[in-house]
Amino acid sequence: MAEDDDEIILSELSDEDLVQQMMDDLYDGLRDEIEEGVNILLGRGWAPYDVLTRALVAGMTIVGHDFRDGILFVPEVLLAANAMKGGMAILKPLLAETGAPRMGKMVIGTVKGDIHDIGKNLVSMMMEGAGFEVIDLGINNAVEKYLEAIAREEADILGMSALLTTTMPYMKVVIDTMKEQGIRDDYIVLVGGAPLNEEFGRAIGADAYCRDAAVAVETAKDFIQRKHNQLAASQ
Ligand code: B1M
Numbered sequence: 001m002a003e004d005d006d007e008i009i010l011s012e013l014s015d016e017d018l019v020q021q022m023m024d025d026l027y028d029g030l031r032d033e034i035e036e037g038v039n040i041l042l043g044r045g046w047a048p049y050d051v052l053t054r055a056l057v058a059g060m061t062i063v064g065h066d067f068r069d070g071i072l073f074v075p076e077v078l079l080a081a082n083a084m085k086g087g088m089a090i091l092k093p094l095l096a097e098t099g100a101p102r103m104g105k106m107v108i109g110t111v112k113g114d115i116h117d118i119g120k121n122l123v124s125m126m127m128e129g130a131g132f133e134v135i136d137l138g139i140n141n142a143v144e145k146y147l148e149a150i151a152r153e154e155a156d157i158l159g160m161s162a163l164l165t166t167t168m169p170y171m172k173v174v175i176d177t178m179k180e181q182g183i184r185d186d187y188i189v190l191v192g193g194a195p196l197n198e199e200f201g202r203a204i205g206a207d208a209y210c211r212d213a214a215v216a217v218e219t220a221k222d223f224i225q226r227k228h229n230q231l232a233a234s235q
Contacts, residue, residue, distance in 0.1 A: 011040050019055050026059035029079025031086040038087045048094040056087050081118055096128040104224045107149045108159035109137030111170040116163035126213040143174045157220055162193040172204040188223040
């Protein structure tokens with residue numbers, strides 16, 4: 001078979017062109033190419049966090065816009081998500097390798113009826129990278145699963161993710177059940193996901209809404225620090 005003259009050799013591209021090519025490859029759901037691109041950037045000394053945000057998250061944002069505008073459909077978006085996961089799997093151990101002291105424990109999951117997990121996975125990775133122990137419950141979690149896990153794991157933080165306007169109200173079901181059981185104040189409750197905002201977080205009784213994974217890490221650190229200060233003051 002004749003060689004394709006136009007074949008792109010990723011390793012020969014400049015950083016800027018490679019990132020652009022990776023966005024195209026993510027859009028096309030090319031997992032092998034994404035994994036190769038991630039490894040090339042890491043090999044060139046890029047910080048794992050920069051690879052994640054500047055190539056993968058930025059690329060997924062474009063996918064999101066075209067999904068919204070009816071240019072991409074579910075099968076294509078699934079392929080893009082799969083490619084993103086390939087890249088994230090390489091970055092995960094590197095982001096976790098900070099040697100940071102254990103900060104606290106978080107149970108996190110996507111709420112019932114919702115199968116979006118890319119953002120949640122990103123939050124998990126970043127939290128682990130910041131020194132938190134993370135118990136990831138996956139997708140489609142009913143209230144019982146959350147409550148059983150936070151009790152079993154003696155978690156400090158409950159994190160919930162929702163990407164659909166139809167599933168985000170379920171976060172209130174979880175928080176209300178915690179209130180009914182008298183355990184609401186035993187945990188820091190953080191919520192996130194594209195359709196949420198601060199006002200929604202306040203309205204459902206969460207401790208905080210986190211716009212993105214970096215904010216989730218900072219917010220979690222902040223609340224854990226406050227918890228430690230309160231404990232110290234009460235002794
Ligand atoms: Co879905 N989908 N999807 N989808 N999907 C959205 C969410 C949508 C906005 C697309 C659109 O129309 N523009 C739209 C929702 C509209 C609405 O609710 N008003 C939508 C729809 C409609 C649907 C279906 C109903 C489509 C259908 O079947 N007709 C269906 C629903 C299935 C279900 O859940 N029951 C569906 C299915 C899918 C796929 C399976 C194809 C795929 C998911 C694959 C997967 O996750 N494994 C998918 C995808 C990929 C998307 C978009 C394109 C991208 C989401 C994503 O991964 N973003 C999305 C469009 C968009 O959001 N722009 C869309 C990248 C990720 C890094 O960002 O998840 O926001 P995000 O996470 C951020 C922050 O939000 C925050 O930090 C993360 C990292 O910075 N964060 C948290 C998230 N969770 C947090 C938890 C925390 C803290 C912070 O806890 C402490």
